[in-house]
Amino acid sequence: MPSQISCPVPEVDTALSPYINSRQETLRIRGLLARHLATHLESGQPNVHEIQHLNSQCPQNIAAVKSSAPEIKKNRLGYLRAAQAKLAAQERHAQLQSSLSDLRTRHYAEAPAQPEAVYDDEVTRGYMSLLRQRSRFAELQVIQTSLDKLLESHPVPIPKDPKIMVKDGIGEQPDLPAERLELPSQDREVEDWVFGLKKEVLETRASMDRANSAREGAQDENRGGEFELRQQVYALNSAREELVGWVEGELAKMNEESEFLEDASPVKKWVTADTPVDASLVDTKIRDSYCQYTTSRAALIEVFDATDRSINTTQPSDVQREGLSKVPQETIVSKVTIASILPHIPHLMRTSDNERSLLQQTVYLQVQLSSASEETKDSLSRLSKESHLLPSSDKGLTAWGKTARQAEAATEEFVTEILQESQNEVKTLDTIVNLSSLQSKVLAFR
Numbered sequence: 001m002p003s004q005i006s007c008p009v010p011e012v013d014t015a016l017s018p019y020i021n022s023r024q025e026t027l028r029i030r031g032l033l034a035r036h037l038a039t040h041l042e043s044g045q046p047n048v049h050e051i052q053h054l055n056s057q058c059p060q061n062i063a064a065v066k067s068s069a070p071e072i073k074k075n076r077l078g079y080l081r082a083a084q085a086k087l088a089a090q091e092r093h094a095q096l097q098s099s100l101s102d103l104r105t106r107h108y109a110e111a112p113a114q115p116e117a118v119y120d121d122e123v124t125r126g127y128m129s130l131l132r133q134r135s136r137f138a139e140l141q142v143i144q145t146s147l148d149k150l151l152e153s154h155p156v157p158i159p160k161d162p163k164i165m166v167k168d169g170i171g172e173q174p175d176l177p178a179e180r181l182e183l184p185s186q187d188r189e190v191e192d193w194v195f196g197l198k199k200e201v202l203e204t205r206a207s208m209d210r211a212n213s214a215r216e217g218a219q220d221e222n223r224g225g226e227f228e229l230r231q232q233v234y235a236l237n238s239a240r241e242e243l244v245g246w247v248e249g250e251l252a253k254m255n256e257e258s259e260f261l262e263d264a265s266p267v268k269k270w271v272t273a274d275t276p277v278d279a280s281l282v283d284t285k286i287r288d289s290y291c292q293y294t295t296s297r298a299a300l301i302e303v304f305d306a307t308d309r310s311i312n313t314t315q316p317s318d319v320q321r322e323g324l325s326k327v328p329q330e331t332i333v334s335k336v337t338i339a340s341i342l343p344h345i346p347h348l349m350r351t352s353d354n355e356r357s358l359l360q361q362t363v364y365l366q367v368q369l370s371s372a373s374e375e376t377k378d379s380l381s382r383l384s385k386e387s388h389l390l391p392s393s394d395k396g397l398t399a400w401g402k403t404a405r406q407a408e409a410a411t412e413e414f415v416t417e418i419l420q421e422s423q424n425e426v427k428t429l430d431t432i433v434n435l436s437s438l439q440s441k442v443l444a445f446r
Contacts, residue, residue, distance in 0.1 A: 236300055243296065247289070
């Protein structure tokens with residue numbers, strides 16, 4: 001007899017050694033089991049010695065089983081009774097099948113020969129389907145009663161309707177405001193105001209167009225006036241040169257009338273002349289010449305001012321030009337100061353245009369701000385009527401700000417709680433990972 005082969009793994013051999021027997025011991029145990037099973041069967045039944053150790057149930061042809069054995073209890077006894085009931089049902093089924101076959105053969109034998117008779121197979125099939133449906137209906141009733149019992153013992157919470165949940169959570173929706181009777185009249189008033197506003201806008205636009213056209217015409221005239229101004233400056237320079245030439249000619253004539261040209265020089269007279277010079281006479285002559293020069297210059301400046309004013313008006317007549325020479329000297333001096341403003345007129349016009357454009361921009365921005373504020377108020381009033389966060393009476397920005405801060409605080413608290421839970425879970429996972437790594441290290445050392 002070959003010796004027993006041991007397992008190459010010592011740990012496995014040690015763990016399975018109590019359950020591994022030799023061949024002789026195994027055959028002895030199987031024989032004992034077969035004899036034990038044979039003792040539970042009633043005597044007088046055939047094929048008792050055919051029971052082998054591998055049979056897991058009673059043979060099909062053995063119906064009588066001893067139920068008085070003390071070892072047969074509970075589940076084993078129920079199993080044996082079920083086997084007996086199954087065998088009885090099979091015998092009953094065989095009897096019914098044999099009786100049915102006898103009835104069929106008898107019916108065919110007793111029925112007269114009718115070759116034209118044709119059995120209605122459709123009726124038979126309908127009857128069979130009806131029987132099957134009745135059996136299925138009975139099964140469904142059994143299943144339905146079982147489900148009803150389960151629901152009664154363990155009721156399932158039915159989810160509520162979302163509308164009911166919202167109503168339970170935040171209450172009913174506020175009613176819409178009642179329509180006012182003055183609404184049609186207000187609409188008519190608003191339409192009248194809008195029509196008047198459009199009319200004013202059109203009139204303002206027309207006046208603005210007229211002002212722009214007038215400004216463009218004035219600019220064109222100013223361009224033509226600049227050309228005339230250059231001509232006037234050229235004329236004044238020419239008059240100045242002529243005046244200087246006239247003064248020099250008069251001085252030359254005064255020197256030529258004296259008998260001795262050398263002694264006519266004022267320097268030589270002051271040096272060599274024995275007769276005293278009258279200083280008052282010389283001063284008077286100089287003052288008269290200077291007054292004549294200033295008078296002619298003031299007249300020329302007055303003519304220049306008159307030509308400048310004639311750009312937007314008609315040209316002055318000859319009578320007016322003659323009257324200009326009779327204007328007092330004080331008035332001429334005051335108008336000379338006015339003439340000094342002429343170089344600054346383009347800058348002043350540019351400044352006025354900028355001021356006008358800034359005023360238009362300011363008016364436009366004010367209109368935009370007022371319309372935006374009206375839209376904001378309308379939106380807030382509509383939101384206060386539709387929203388459930390605030391009562392319908394609160395329409396200010398402060399109430400919305402408080403509500404927004406409260407909602408933000410609640411959201412932040414919720415998020416912090418979730419983050420804290422996540423951090424705790426992460427810490428727990430880290431602890432589990434560390435313990436697992438330590439355990440693996442300890443097992444590796446073992």
